[in-house]
Amino acid sequence: MRNLWTRSTDALSRSLDPNEREAVFGDFAELGMTDQRAMRSVLGLVLRRQLRLWKQWEPWFALVAIIVPVCPLLAALSTELGQGIFPKAWMWLHHGIFYETGVSPAALLVAFFIQAIALITWSWTSTFALGSLSRRTSWVNGTLFFVMCLTLGVHRWLFSFGLLWSTPWAWLLLMVKFLVVLIPAYCGLRQSAKSLNLRIRWMVPLTAWTVTMGVLAFWTRGWGQAAIDNWSHGSSALTLLQLAQRADVWEAMVSHLLTAAVLTGPILYMLAINTFLHRQSRIRRG
Amino acid sequence: MLGEFEYLLIAAAARLGDEAYGAAILLEIERSTRRKCSIGALYTTLDRLEAKGMITTWMGNPTQERGGRSKRMVRVKAKGVEAATAFHEAVSMMSHGTSWEAVQTGTRK
Structure with missing residues (x-):
């Protein structure tokens, strides 16, 4: 041995x-x-x-433009996703009743899967861009990415569930983090090690997919709040005008837009670079 | 101007001639300076000197004594010889007429 x-x-x-x-x-x-x-x-x-290698700008750009803004968001969103399914799954499996949220079980399932797929897409595209920016420093930046995504936000969850930490259910959050963030992130890094740039014919649909999943993820995240609003205002939903007059709606919208911009930033950067390289090669070929 | 280790490396490679490669240069430097030399320092300095155009390196043939692995061969280029000569002359000129014993015993006027 x-x-x-x-x-x-x-x-x-x-x-x-x-x-x-x-x-x-x-x-x-x-x-x-x-x-x-x-x-x-x-x-x-x-x-x-x-x-x-760290005397060059690329690893620092990857650190500042991808790891610092993206990791806390991925960590927070994956923790939120794990925390969201925890009480519902617990109630269903232990007591046979559904944790009432005002949203139908089918809609909750759809929202969960859309948000999970969006997180998988963001994680993959972020680490792919990370590795493409600086392949030889990707193991340092990649390790930082994994550590940040794994640890940020976990302490809040530890305290909020207290003794439940000792039960097998407590590992659900970590499982969710592994499945929707860490494993896709590892695959993104592996892909960037194989080929630094995807072909333009792959890059355009991938960007479109990322943006679409982002929009769907933030839309479905609002379903819970919409159900509460509907419930508290009787059977009628708020009109668009009423919504537009509420400060918290605007705050949430700005926050969602910023989050979406940060999370789709890496793939947009890759698209811009690939388009530029593609045009350069076409000009060279005449 | 070359650094001290850069000079040692060029001098060792020049002395070894066609037999200049990583391990041989390392042994030559350790033997001459009676100091331990790390592989990390050696290879990063080789890269730096190659980037400055003072040496050229290439992969040699694999040998049995190295477990079938290749050597990174080194050859000093004219620019390297020039820089090493300038370094040597500067050190010689600075040392010329300096009595180290006198400096050590504090009797130098």
Whole structure:
């Protein structure tokens, strides 16, 4: 069985160029270096390489334009999604009754799936853009992306459910986070490692899909509030004029628009870059 | 102006000639300076010197003693020779007429 030092050296060296990796491992063999010293040497080389890469603008742009704004939103939305299904699923499975929200079970299911698909799309497109911006620093930025999406907002949930944390149900939130954010994010990073840019014929439908899912996700998020409004105002729904006069409606709309803009930003950036590259190549071809 | 380690690397590569590659340069530097040299420092300096156009590197043939892995071969270019010569001359000129024993014992006027 290979020891821990060898495995660590192998894992670290994956971020090096294949040629450099070959030369470095050959040097280790020739110098008869111990596993421990080889690991330290590779670590030193990888750190130096990373420091040099971080002198360029791309990894910083990925950090500031994607990770900082997108991760808190994905973390918050996935936590909200997990928290939303928790009481309903709990009541249904333990007591056989439906947690009354004013929205039909079918509509709730549709809203849940639309929001889940929107989160999957946003996570995938964000990490794809992250990896495309700077492939060789993507493991640092990617790790930061995963840690932020996994941890942000979890503490609130821990406190709000208190003792339930010890039950298997408590892991539902983490499961939701894994399924709708972390796994798609990993797939996005993998895809960017395979090919930095998607073809333009894929990019346009993907952008259209992301925007559509974003609109649907924010529309379905409002169903719960609409049901409460309908209930509190009797059977008649609020008119558009009445809605327009309410400050909280405007605040919610601005907040939704900003969130949608931030979450669709990465794919719009990728579309802009791909369109530019596509035009450049057409001009070159004459 | 070259840095100290850059100069050592160019000097080692020049001395090794056709046999200049990562591990050999590292051993040459360690032997001459009696200091440990890290692979990380070596390879990042090789990249820097190559970017400055002072050396050229390429992948050599795989050998048995390296577990069938290739070497990163190094050759010093004219610009590297020029820079190393300038560095050596500057150090020689600065050292010329300096009595280190006198500086150490504090008797220098």
